[in-house]
Amino acid sequence: MSDNLALQSVLAFIGRLLLAAIFLSSGFEKLADPSGTIGYIAAANLPLPSVAYAIALVLELGGGILLVLGYQARLVALALAVFTLVSALGFHTNFADQNQMIHFMKNLAITGGFLQIVAFGAGPFSLDARASRV
16 A cells, blocks of 8 residues: 555545544433433424434434445435534524524535535445455
């Protein structure tokens, strides 16, 4: 493996870890406080807060774990990109509030990171790469 390919492999893995970290952390917080999370979703006037909570939990924890492992990474990244964009639109559109604008832009940046995984895959240090070698 060339030095450049080795560096790209490590960076792709670290990128997946960093993207997954925010979702795993958020998922565990939601797991610890379901009623608070459901209340927050309801306060944002989003439909079916309990269903939205379950979807968020599955995507954040399940998607985060699959992303770290690099399993079905393109599909997982696409699902998380859509979830992240929908979250931005559902929770962070009060652009008069500087903090909400920052959160909105952060979500857009994260969505961009996920689209990179959709486009280029998980990289060599992943279960997807291992499966393609078998």
